[in-house]
Amino acid sequence: MPIVESNKVTDSKAATTPTPSAAVLVLEDGRMFRGRSYGAQGTALGEAVFATGMTGYQETITDPSYARQLVVQTAPHIGNTGVNSDDAESRRIWVAGYIVRDAARRPSNWRSERSLDDELVDQGIVGIQGVDTRAITRHLREHKTMRAGIFSGEAAQATDKELLDAVLASAPMEGAALAEEVSIDEAYIVEPKDHGWEGEPRFSIAAVDLGIKAMTPVRFAERGVRVHVLPATSTLDDVNAVNPDGFFMSNGPGDPATADHQVSLLRSVLDEKLPYFGICFGNQILGRALGFGTYKLRYGHRGINQPVMDRRTGKVEITSQNHGFAVDAPLNGSTVAPEERYGRVEVSHVSLNDDVVEGLACLDIPAFSVQYHPEAAAGPHDAAYLFDRFIDLMADTKAAAPAKNNDSKTEDKK
Numbered sequence: 001m002p003i004v005e006s007n008k009v010t011d012s013k014a015a016t017t018p019t020p021s022a023a024v025l026v027l028e029d030g031r032m033f034r035g036r037s038y039g040a041q042g043t044a045l046g047e048a049v050f051a052t053g054m055t056g057y058q059e060t061i062t063d064p065s066y067a068r069q070l071v072v073q074t075a076p077h078i079g080n081t082g083v084n085s086d087d088a089e090s091r092r093i094w095v096a097g098y099i100v101r102d103a104a105r106r107p108s109n110w111r112s113e114r115s116l117d118d119e120l121v122d123q124g125i126v127g128i129q130g131v132d133t134r135a136i137t138r139h140l141r142e143h144k145t146m147r148a149g150i151f152s153g154e155a156a157q158a159t160d161k162e163l164l165d166a167v168l169a170s171a172p173m174e175g176a177a178l179a180e181e182v183s184i185d186e187a188y189i190v191e192p193k194d195h196g197w198e199g200e201p202r203f204s205i206a207a208v209d210l211g212i213k214a215m216t217p218v219r220f221a222e223r224g225v226r227v228h229v230l231p232a233t234s235t236l237d238d239v240n241a242v243n244p245d246g247f248f249m250s251n252g253p254g255d256p257a258t259a260d261h262q263v264s265l266l267r268s269v270l271d272e273k274l275p276y277f278g279i280c281f282g283n284q285i286l287g288r289a290l291g292f293g294t295y296k297l298r299y300g301h302r303g304i305n306q307p308v309m310d311r312r313t314g315k316v317e318i319t320s321q322n323h324g325f326a327v328d329a330p331l332n333g334s335t336v337a338p339e340e341r342y343g344r345v346e347v348s349h350v351s352l353n354d355d356v357v358e359g360l361a362c363l364d365i366p367a368f369s370v371q372y373h374p375e376a377a378a379g380p381h382d383a384a385y386l387f388d389r390f391i392d393l394m395a396d397t398k399a400a401a402p403a404k405n406n407d408s409k410t411e412d413k414k
């Protein structure tokens with residue numbers, strides 16, 4: 001393959017996608033995979049992780065939880081359906097780099113507006129194609145996720161040692177505080193009436209954006225819940241200012257051990273007995289608020305076919321997941337939380353692949369969370385009931401304490 005000048009493609013809004021150059025994926029342990037560039041050319045550094053979804057690549061690359069990760073798609077054909085204006089889960093592509101086997105030469109789908117290749121170029125995302133993604137995945141599974149780099153164009157001309165040194169100089173995911181980097185600066189509201197709900201909102205919630213996926217507020221709004229999406233740095237005053245019936249923390253990138261501000265915010269919300277629901281990072285933050293630790297998984301769960309058991313009913317859900325860390329909580333029965341003022345807690349959901357904690361339920365305060373993605377964009381909708389469960393929790397809490405938060409917006413409750 002010809003080597004092209006890397007500066008030709010770093011101009012964003014490139015009208016056409018450049019001819020692929022030689023490219024190489026270098027793993028932290030020295031393993032290298034050679035292929036051709038995909039999307040922009042240059043250097044991408046991050047944690048190499050694999051995602052097993054057969055569909056939904058546009059949702060995957062725009063999920064802010066993938067910030068600073070180089071995503072390997074195990075599905076061998078990527079880009080076939082192009083990209084469109086509707087399916088992005090946030091304002092931009094967040095994966096730091098993209099690793100695929102066979103990139104579509106031409107998208108073909110009635111919803112496609114442009115090619116994935118052009119979109120990667122436009123957003124300056126460096127990728128690699130033509131590599132054996134099955135071999136890479138097996139390597140990461142056996143040796144754990146690790147730092148890596150994709151180098152193409154001029155960047156690929158360096159010696160192997162220089163490339164490996166660049167990878168070894170990059171920051172690890174442990175200790176990475178990324179949620180505030182991907183969050184918003186200004187709060188905004190997602191209204192039920194814009195998502196098919198007729199009549200007044202039933203409830204309103206404050207939802208902290210730690211890297212929120214667009215579908216999450218939509219799932220609330222279509223059930224009649226007004227969502228005040230707040231920045232990651234929000235304080236208890238910011239939360240109380242929107243007079244919410246419930247509190248939510250989203251998914252997000254990075255190491256939950258760094259989320260001290262959000263843990264203390266959640267503790268003060270829980271002390272006020274405001275109902276809480278958390279997804280993914282929001283589950284890890286509940287775990288920490290209750291006094292549990294978090295730890296890094298060997299290679300994480302990323303895909304849309306992950307089996308989870310609801311331990312109280314024995315029912316199995318097929319879930320959408322994207323996490324590399326997990327909560328360290330006892331699996332058997334209910335225990336008093338290490339932060340004893342929150343009372344008893346139980347692990348409500350568990351991964352059937354590896355017994356990782358997939359959900360927490362508090363028994364003495366109105367709070368629960370899941371490690372997986374009930375908004376399921378993309379993915380199966382088995383877990384959509386969790387949004388209804390949170391609405392029931394808000395209704396029960398309000399009924400038990402009618403004086404609290406009982407303003408006019410709840411009068412229309414059906």
Ligand SMILES: NC(=O)CC[C@H](N)C(=O)O
Pocket residue numbers: 065250251252253254255256279280281282322323324325326
């Ligand atoms: N999607 C998420 O919220 C991921 C949470 C956290 N960054 C993890 O990797 O476990």
